[in-house]
Amino acid sequence: MPKKYSYGRQSISESDISSVVDCLKSDWLTQGPLIPQFEKALGEKFGAKYVSAVSNGTAALHLAGLALGWGREDIIVTTPITFVASANCILYSGAIPDFSDIDPLSYTLDLNKLEEKLKLIYSQGKKIKAVVAVDFAGHPCDWQGLRFLADKYSFKLIDDNCHALGAEYKNSIKYAAKYADLVVMSFHPVKHITTGEGGAILTNDPELDKKIKKLRSHGITKDPEELTHTEGFWYYEMNELGFNYRITDFQCALGISQLGRIDEFIRKRRGIAEFYDETFIDDKRIITPNVSEKCKHSYHLYPLSIDFEKYNIDKSEYFTRLQKNNINCQVHYIPVHLQPYYKKKFGFKINDFPAAEKFYKSEISIPIYPSLEKEDLIYIADKITSLL
Numbered sequence: 151m152p153k154k155y156s157y158g159r160q161s162i163s164e165s166d167i168s169s170v171v172d173c174l175k176s177d178w179l180t181q182g183p184l185i186p187q188f189e190k191a192l193g194e195k196f197g198a199k200y201v202s203a204v205s206n207g208t209a210a211l212h213l214a215g216l217a218l219g220w221g222r223e224d225i226i227v228t229t230p231i232t233f234v235a236s237a238n239c240i241l242y243s244g245a246i247p248d249f250s251d252i253d254p255l256s257y258t259l260d261l262n263k264l265e266e267k268l269k270l271i272y273s274q275g276k277k278i279k280a281v282v283a284v285d286f287a288g289h290p291c292d293w294q295g296l297r298f299l300a301d302k303y304s305f306k307l308i309d310d311n312c313h314a315l316g317a318e319y320k321n322s323i324k325y326a327a328k329y330a331d332l333v334v335m336s337f338h339p340v341k342h343i344t345t346g347e348g349g350a351i352l353t354n355d356p357e358l359d360k361k362i363k364k365l366r367s368h369g370i371t372k373d374p375e376e377l378t379h380t381e382g383f384w385y386y387e388m389n390e391l392g393f394n395y396r397i398t399d400f401q402c403a404l405g406i407s408q409l410g411r412i413d414e415f416i417r418k419r420r421g422i423a424e425f426y427d428e429t430f431i432d433d434k435r436i437i438t439p440n441v442s443e444k445c446k447h448s449y450h451l452y453p454l455s456i457d458f459e460k461y462n463i464d465k466s467e468y469f470t471r472l473q474k475n476n477i478n479c480q481v482h483y484i485p486v487h488l489q490p491y492y493k494k495k496f497g498f499k500i501n502d503f504p505a506a507e508k509f510y511k512s513e514i515s516i517p518i519y520p521s522l523e524k525e526d527l528i529y530i531a532d533k534i535t536s537l538l
């Protein structure tokens with residue numbers, strides 16, 4: 151069987167497996183000690199005082215919106231170049247979704263355009279309640295700039311950090327919780343570390359953390375300060391409508407073990423990116439990811455940009471040719487505002503966000519994950535150029 155490549159995949163070691171097996175033999179499969187242990191490890195690694203591990207990244211985004219109290223009249227802005235979940239979480243709260251275009255170099259939110267949008271919405275007597283900023287592909291947004299705008303126009307900041315674990319902004323991997331009010335992570339198998347399904351919310355705000363921990367488990371509390379009265383040690387009250395968004399202990403066993411390997415994963419991903427950067431440098435048709443001098447990329451994705459129209463190449467046929475050579479690439483992303491649901495329900499249309507739409511036409515995510523060896527990379531890079 152020839153090797154098959156996809157744009158991303160997990161890396162599971164024998165010690166990852168044995169930590170899960172140990173948990174399965176223990177007293178706790180869920181609601182046990184490994185959940186707070188994983189949360190503590192995440193908080194230490196990424197510099198957040200409070201962490202809530204949850205069932206997946208989408209649940210984390212939903213809880214973030216609930217904790218910030220989003221409701222019907224609230225306008226929340228995100229980027230069109232993201233997974234649909236970054237925008238869907240706005241709809242879960244019944245709030246109004248809007249988008250702001252990307253910067254054509256970093257592929258993250260363009261802060262000039264975001265400020266234009268803020269001014270426009272203010273001039274209409276309305277207000278933006280929050281911005282969900284995405285560290286696309288593993289390249290951090292301009293977080294200092296975002297914090298400045300958030301303070302100036304008083305809105306809340308969520309960092310959808312699902313792509314960017316281990317990335318650096320201003321020489322720190324602890325940037326996310328420093329600048330954003332809430333940070334959302336995903337541990338889906340294509341992401342930097344995995345728990346199967348899984349996610350987390352990081353914050354330095356104790357009030358938000360308290361709300362999130364309650365809402366992830368049905369809105370139930372046993373905190374004596376929150377109870378109206380007590381009837382005994384079994385007693386609990388439900389004082390908000392929450393969900394079961396809990397993660398299990400055996401998932402956290404995997405998470406703890408994977409987190410211990412993250413530096414190695416990132417080092418490998420950066421090595422692969424460096425190889426691709428150097429290999430494609432002489433091919434004028436191929437634009438490799440740009441990295442701002444304020445950042446260190448963590449390469450969840452390696453997004454190439456190829457002007458298929460200019461070079462008269464059929465993108466879909468190119469994908470088929472690659473697929474026939476066992477290379478399954480992907481496109482990240484179809485701009486969310488062009489999804490039929492968003493067009494129909496909110497009236498978004500083609501040309502609303504031209505930089506995002508142009509990027510979508512040119513983007514192709516090629517394989518990047520820790521287990522790729524030099525010979526794999528040589529094979530992949532050769533096919534990427536020769537089949538173009």
Ligand SMILES: *Cc1c(COP(=O)(O)O)cnc(C)c1O
Pocket residue numbers: 206207208209232233235236284310312313335336337338347348349
């Ligand atoms: C993966 C991802 C999510 C959702 O995470 P799940 O764990 O799959 O629910 C949200 N936003 C972005 C940008 C992602 O890449």
